[in-house]
Amino acid sequence: MTKVNYNEISCFKHIYLEDSYVLNIIAEPRKLRFIMEFVLERAHRLYLPPKQGESYFYKKGEIIFINTKVIQWENSEHEFFSTDINNEIDLGNIDAFYKEGDVYYLNGDWGNISATCQDIKVTYTEESY
Template sequence: MIDYTALPSLAGVYLEDSYVLEIIECRDRLVFNLDAVLTPEHPAYHSPLPGEHYCYTAASLVFPDVGHVEWVNRSACRFTDATGAMDLGNIDSLTVEGNLYAVEGDWGMVRIQSSPPRIDLKV
């Protein structure tokens, strides 16, 4: 089992402090819409805005070509930040073994059989 930081398609993204805004489950893909933290290694990185510790950007963590999704547990918890924006918490871990991905956070835990995930920045 390996950690997401070893996946080239997720290079330059720090999931543990990214915020999950929405989870969309479709027939052929699973999408986590994020307020994503980019690290200096990411080509779209910029200095953090005043009052922020990280470079945040709107992005989607996309699991394409989904063969199977198994929700181990789900939570309806919502969190509100200082600006009043709501989110589902963070992605605490994302591990991979073959084509099986295990993703866990405040929102629950899901196992996904799919092609490698990717980050799509929203422009």
């Protein structure tokens, strides 16, 4: 099977995950959700100039794995969260994210996740950072 990196998946066009923040991970029946603060690249339709003193424009949103059949989650062996400057929980970044067939593989300080699902989408909230 061919390995497809996240930046080759259309819903991640102009999102830079390596410096985006994972705020929470929620496993529900038939759905897996990553609550995020995304770094949007200049070409993204929602991009705005970064706040003074910041390198990136951040936009809150979610990665949603739809009609999930199997979720395997190996947690990290150390406490993997901290709080950010806004006193919100920060689970770190997504260090690796790719797809093989209908299985998505993700890795970060929070552990390793593989999710077999029908589809994936990115949504945004009105709130920006």
